[in-house]
Amino acid sequence: MGLIGGIFTALFGARRNAVVETVEAFRENAEGRAERASDHREAVLAQFAAEMAQARRGRWDRFIDGLNRLPRPAMAFGTLGLIGAAMADPAWFAARMEGLALVPEPLWWLMGAIVSFYFGARMQVTGQGYEREMIAALARMRARRPEPVPREAPQPRIARANEPNAALEDWRRTQA
Template sequence: MGMNTGLIGGGASTLFGAWRNMVVETVEAFRENVEGRAARDADHRADVLSQFAAEMVRERRGGWDRFIDGLNRLPRPLMAFGTLGLIVAAMTDPAWFAARMEGLALVPEPLWWLMGAIVSFYFGARMQAHGQGFEREMLVALARMRARVPEPDPAVPKGAARGQSSGGPVWPNAALEDWQRTRG
C-alpha cells in the first residue's frame, strides 16, 4: 500500500506540474508576467542610473589639458560673436566697416582657400572625433547588453525563468562580430 501511494503521489505531482506549466504558458500568452516585468524594470532603472553616473564622472586632468580643452572650445563662439560684431560695426560706423572690407578684398584668393581648408579640417576633425566617441559608447553599451541577455537553452521549457539558460548573446550579428574582430 505504501508503494502505491508513493507512485500515485509522484505521478500526481508530475501531472500537476505539467498542467501548471501549460496553464502558465497559456496565461502568459495573453497577460504579461508581472514578476518578469518588475525584474526588467529594475534592470532598466539600474542601467539608466549607471549611465547617468558614468556621464557625470570627470577625468582627473592636469592644468595643461584643461587649458587646451578651453582653447579648443573658443573658435566657434569667437566666429559667431565676431560675425555679430561685424554686423554691429557696419550699422554703427559704416566708414570704418567699409575700410576693413576693402582690406579683406585685397587678400589673395589662394589665401582664402587655405583658410577655408584649415577651418573645414578643424571642424571636420572635431565632428569625426565626437562621432567616433559616440560610436564607441554605443558599441560598449551593446556589448554590455548582449553579455547580460542570455541565449535561450533548448533543454529548458518555454515557461522557465530566463536565468536558467546557457548564457551568451540572444541576437548574434555576424557582421558586427566580424567588424569588431578587424578593429581590435
C-alpha cells in the first residue's frame, strides 16, 4: 500500500513533496501569495500609521513647518500668475522680462544652486526616511517568517580497510 510513498521518500527525502514542488514550478503557491499579500498590507498600514502619528509641537515649530511648505506652491502659482500677466498686459510683462534679462549670469547660477540644494536636501531627507522605514519593515517581516527546515544530507559511505575495492582491483588488472 505504501510502495509509491516509499519510492518518493527514497528519491526526494521524507520532508519533501515532489508533486507540490513540480506544480509550483508552473503555478504560484496560493498560500504563499496570500501570506505575501498579507505582509504587504500590514507593512502599508504600518507605514500609514507612522506617517499620521505626530508629536505635539509648539507654535514656533508649526510656523516654521508652514514656511517650509510655501516655496513649491509659491513657485507653481507664481508661474501661473506670470502666464496670466503675459496674456492680460503684454507690455507690462515684456518690461519685467527685459529686467530679468539684465540680471548677470553668476546671479542666475547662484539662484539655481540655492533652489537645487533646497529641493535636493528635502528629497534626500525624505528618501533616507523612506529607506529606514523599508529596512525596518523588512526586518520585522524576516523576524516573523519561520526558518526553513534543512534537508538531511546523505552520508557518504566510508570503505573499511579490509573490504575489497572493486575500482582498485579493476585498475590493477589493467596495469598488469
